[in-house]
Amino acid sequence: MPLLHHERARHDHDVVIVGGGHNGLTAAAYLARAGRRVLLLERDDHLGGAAVSAQAFDGVDARLSRYSYLVSLLPQRIIDDLGLDIRLVRRRFSSYTPDPRDPSRGLLVDADATPEASVAAFAKVDAEADAAAWGSFYADTARLAERLFPTLTEPLPTREEARALVDDARAWSEFVERPLGEVVDARFTSDLVRGVVATDGLIGTFTELDDPSLDANRCFLYHVIGGGTGDWDVPVGGMGAVTGELARAAREAGAELVTGAEVLSVDPDGRVIYLHDGGEHEATAATVLSNVAPAVLERLLDTAADAAAVSERFTEALVDSAIAPAVQSPFVPDLKVGLPSVVRERLRHLAEPEGAQVKVNLLLTRLPRLRDTSVAPEVAFAGTFHINELESQLATAYRTAARGEVPSPLPCEIYCHTLSDPSILAPELVEAGYQTLTVFGLHAPHRLVERLGNDALRERLQAEVLASLNSVLAEPIEDVIATDAAGRPCIEVKTTLDLEHALAMPGGNIFHGPLSWPWAEPGAPLATPAERWGVATRHPHVLLCGSGAVRGGAVSGIGGHNAAMAVLEASGA
Known part of the structure; x- marks a missing residue:
């Protein structure tokens, strides 16, 4: 659509930020506090991106963390620098895992347990020998x-x-150079314990534990280093409280935050065209920061006419840098004859991001009873509740999904926000004993959408999630699901395509693409501030500030912080 001069509103800014997720807000706050003129453009009618709270069920006063739900990688440094009023609750119980072979028993990992109690907990699932290995393993990750x-x-x-x-x-060697599955198998003997450990390498990542690409290792590393401890905390007030504070900090510093502004194109020289209030507008800036997925940025840069040249450069860059996972492009390169199969597969996934999960939100009238009567539901659901995640089950689920079929049973991880923070519920719901459950189903890759269709897939995944839950409960989960104002069950299912539509995440990939190691690989260019901070694109005036940056992914603000630091360093601040 041509730009009409009478609709054009020119804005001169130091920085234009595309996307109002938590990283874009972080960058806006830092840059505005440093005196930069910042314009942030968000296509939705609200800020926060994937880190939002929402009333998911009609007529029910419960504000759930709709997409992202726990915090680990948000540095205290960012909280302190920006003066954020954010409160995070540490969970005493790390996890509970019912034994799928005998759900009347399970492994409870209690951070406050004595050494003797820890050994007894492992012995309960015939894994006494793994108690010491668990302590040693997590001492290494610490x-x-x-x-x-x-x-x-x-x-x-x-x-x-x-x-x-x-x-x-x-x-x-174990965590960086050898496949995660090989290390887990060498250090643990129990199928159940191996599965609990391995899931941190598979959340949002569709891969096998022994894949030589080491995708699982990168995912695992980010899951165990957060905050310098690896703990995953509950944000009081939900994820919306986190992004609400970031938005406040950015506004108070002077950043202009515009919602309902859909960016149509980005020029490499800093010209951004966007649609707002029914008209097209132009904003210009010395630097554009992209808080959208790299594949989306490429489309905005409108480089399709140069696709062949981009493809060639992309392939050469990947091969020369030993397949550096931070580089992404929507253009599938011509795969050169002789490339190893792992390289070809890596190139394909870099070009076509693929998510691999289903997110399910539930509101319950109370927590369900467990088949394991030795553990109270309030304890079992207080940490991460693992269901059907034996290492062998994870391997079978991957192979099933790789064939284009829905895994059954579906490996699932459950979180109960309200046991740590009931403030997201209305007082009358708290008084009545209502609880929320967040279910994260693994090995549900985006390719299943094409095979089954999104509506059918959503229905099938909902059924598999409920079946997975019921396999370890003493009563059907359906009996304790609350109903909304219209009498419908309070259950919300988000497939990868739902995420793609709602959040512009290609393929529903929650990390915007493959995760990178948190360092520069040999031969990586480090000549510019953007390169040194891991936020560079092939255009010097366009930087990444979101999950697609090196060290991006999860609710951390790190991408936004590092992009802001690169801008300030480039300007001599």
Whole structure:
């Protein structure tokens, strides 16, 4: 659609930010506080992106964290720098895992348990020998967290610098150089314990544990280094409270935050065309920050006519950098003859991001009873509740999904926000004992949408989630699901296509594409501030500030912080 001069409203800014998710808001707050003129454009009628709270059920006063739901990677440094009033609740119980082979027993991991009680908990599921291995394994990840997490808000270390920081040859080999499945199998004997450990490498990532691409290792690393401890905390007030504080900080610093503004194109020289209030507008800036997925940014840059040249550069860059996972493009490169199969597969997924999960929100009238009567529901659901996640079940589910079929049973992880923070419910619901459940189903890749159609897939995944829950409960979960004002069950299912439509995440990939190692690989360019901070694109005036940046992914604000630091460094601030 041509730009009409009488509709054009020119804005001159230092920075235009495309996308109002938590990373865009973080960047806006930092830059505005530094005196920069910032315009942020968000296509939705609200800010926050995937980190929002919403009243999901008609007539029910419950504001659920609709998409993202826990916080681990948000550095205290960002909270302090921006003066954010954010409260996070640490969960005492790390996890509970009913044994799918005998749901009358399960493994409860209690952070406050004595050594003797921990051994007894593992013995309950015939895994006594793994109790000591568990402590040793997570002592290793704690050292990784302590040494690597502070680097996430600093310029990229090189791979060798990161290795020197870790200063543990065995840990580096196990977590960075060998497939995760190989390491888990070497250190644990129980199928159940192996599965609990391995899930951190599979959340949102469609891969096998032994895949030599090490996708599972990268996913695992980010899940265990958050906050320097690896803990995942509950945000008081829900995820909307987090992004609400970021928006407040940005506005108070002077950033202009515009909702209902759909960006139509981005020029590499800093010209942004967007639709707002029925007309097209133009904004110009010295720098554009992209808080959308790299594949979406490429479409906005409108480089389709140059696709062949981009494809060639893209392939060469990936091969030359040993398949650096931070680089992304919507153009599928011509796969050169002789490339190893893992390289070809990696290129395909870089070009076509694919999510691999289903998100289900439920409101319950009370917590359901468990088949394991030795554990109270209030304890079992207080941490991460693992269902049908034996290592062998995870492997079978992957193979099933890779064939284009829905896994059954579906591996699931459950979280109960309201046990840690009931403030997201109206007082009368709290008084009546209502609780929320968040279900994250693994190995539900985007390719299933094409096979089954989204409506049919959503219905099938809902049935599989409920069946997975019922397999370990002493009563049907359906008996305790609340109803909305129209008498409908309070259950909301979000497929990968639903995420793509709602959040502009290609393929429903919650990380905007494959995760990168949190360092610069050998040969990676580090000549510019954008390159040093891991936010560069092939255009010097267009930077990444979202999950697609190096060290992006999850609710962390790190992408936004690092993009802001790159802008300030480039300007000599």
